[in-house]
Amino acid sequence: MEIANRLNQNPFIGFLLRALSFYLIWQIIYDLILHPDGRLDEFLSLSVIYISKIVLTFLGWTVHTYERIIWIEGTQGLEIVNGCNALKLMVLYSGFIICFGNEFKEKLRFLVIGIAMIYLLNAIRIILFNLAILYFKQYWDIFHEFSPFLFFYPFILWLWYKWTLVGIKNHDIRSFYGSSLS
């Protein structure tokens, strides 16, 4: 009761607790099931490589792939390891959308569009990585280091911001959480 009252007074803490629980549960599921299974990571990495190869080949470069490695002829390979397949970002993004707001249909729409866009941005990122290795190899480190800030973070923050505007029907956010928690 005490906790409910405190959350009632400060819905932001409630949101943080929900988000924390979401990521903890996700991490347990990932560590115990998804990572040992490996198929989800494999799918994300290989499909991004496949898309990148199609696009680069279509644009005229000769591209080779070997398992999770992709390279334009004459350059070193680029390996898409688990951490590079944007799964963490998709989960981080989804966590915010799921834990904030109460509009189910809109929530579903934001989830599908957001995850699809993150996937697409990652494919574009991998394509540009290959071109960076080919043409701007000396700037590769900088490009790699700052690529998430260029490709993902502004987009995700923008989507989160849009979601905070439409995610809760009741415009008085405090009264919504107050009524739902009491």
Place this chain on the structure above:
Amino acid sequence: MKSKVYSIVTFALYAINLIFAQDPPPLPDAPTQGPINGLFFLVIGGALVAMKRYFGNSK
């Protein structure tokens, strides 16, 4: 006698091998590039976005 010499030689070879065994050649270093970085900044950004909605719009 002969088998004793063989045993001594075998043991000596084994001991010398053990004593002078070289470390394995160094393995390549970890790649300089890690996975997607800076997630911390995204988390902070998300918290700020939520805070803005929770605290900035409550009447």
